[in-house]
């Protein structure tokens with residue numbers, strides 16, 4: 016315990032160095048280049064640094080990137096930037112950063128596994144290097160908030176984005192889906208500023224103000240098969256179980272239900288989800304800590320932390336991360352409307368894809384994996400999300416990884432593979448499987464043990480799937 020506390024102090028002190036470098040460049044009037052991860056946490060992280068800089072009167076630009084590679088860092092270096100700030104990415108690529116940005120002041124704020132690389136002009140801040148848990152205790156946006164607070168104590172309001180980032184990265188792993196570790200400190204700051212309220216209840220998006228059926232239909236984490244993205248079905252479901260949608264001419268929100276009604280809703284919903292094949296964990300996760308932002312407009316997705324995170328996630332998934340950045344920077348006008356439209360479209364599409372997969376019985380069971388060949392039936396930007404939902408909701412009968420394919424541009428096939436932690440403990444490593452199968456064909460592949468992907472030529476699709484099936488079999492066999 017003592018060790019942990021000193022780790023935390025060292026960690027919090029490490030922001031001073033970054034703040035110093037930034038102040039120096041702001042004084043000189045330099046344009047600061049923020050490079051951030053193109054996912055919901057990354058969007059919140061990059062924007063948090065952007066807002067802090069804007070308040071200092073500093074010019075900046077933000078670019079959202081799916082991954083770091085040599086080409087990207089080379090092109091950043093080619094612009095001869097004076098200061099580059101990486102957020103929610105970079106720790107695993109310090110070697111590449113050191114190679115191409117050796118002569119440029121660089122700050123890396125990340126919570127992914129770091130490489131051990133030192134460089135004179137590099138300030139690297141990562142909770143893992145101080146013995147903290149990067150996957151549960153703090154997000155990229157949380158790190159960005161701590162930096163903003165170090166730059167100016169007045170940046171307390173940016174704590175809200177820190178909460179959004181933590182929820183986006185599913186760091187709500189505490190009891191009753193609460194945040195843990197340093198995230199609790201950020202939560203405290205947000206509450207103190209009157210920007211955050213929490214309560215434990217059903218977690219459907221829009222607890223306070225949104226009509227019940229809409230709250231249910233808009234919930235996407237967890238994705239509720241048959242309900243998420245389908246308001247008409249949610250209306251029918253609520254009517255069927257006898258919950259009044261309106262009272263005295265007013266639509267009722269979750270907070271208007273009596274305790275007894277909530278219990279009834281929860282138990283009927285559990286029944287529905289079990290009949291859809293969902294796992295009990297998903298159902299337990301429906302009750303938890305809700306994070307509400309009382310200063311945001313009622314009935315918008317920004318009022319609820321998880322929904323805010325889902326909105327940013329949809330922007331990233333639909334290749335419009337800059338819309339998410341605009342929202343985090345404060346836009347509540349045109350960009351916000353466009354993002355909301357995109358979010359609705361995204362939800363409807365996922366719901367449609369899941370129905371289509373089920374109706375057409377597209378999931379094939381093979382020896383060691385499930386296969387979903389979607390062709391051009393599923394947008395290749397969303398195929399990974401569909402695979403994750405199929406796996407996590409328990410719609411697959413036996414415990415096997417799922418490998419899903421969809422047509423991409425120029426005759427290419429995109430592959431997304433997903434496995435559970437339990438499968439990984441049994442020996443499965445999808446990142447290795449994708450890489451190996453890609454090497455034996457002319458594709459490219461890789462990733463993590465639980466989530467991996469590949470690109471290959473269309474005519475090699477079947478051969479690739481056979482190889483993956485075989486490799487996963489070997490991985491499972493070699494463990495025995």
Ligand SMILES: [Mn+2]
Pocket residue numbers: 056057103126154155156184
């Ligand atoms: Mn992150």
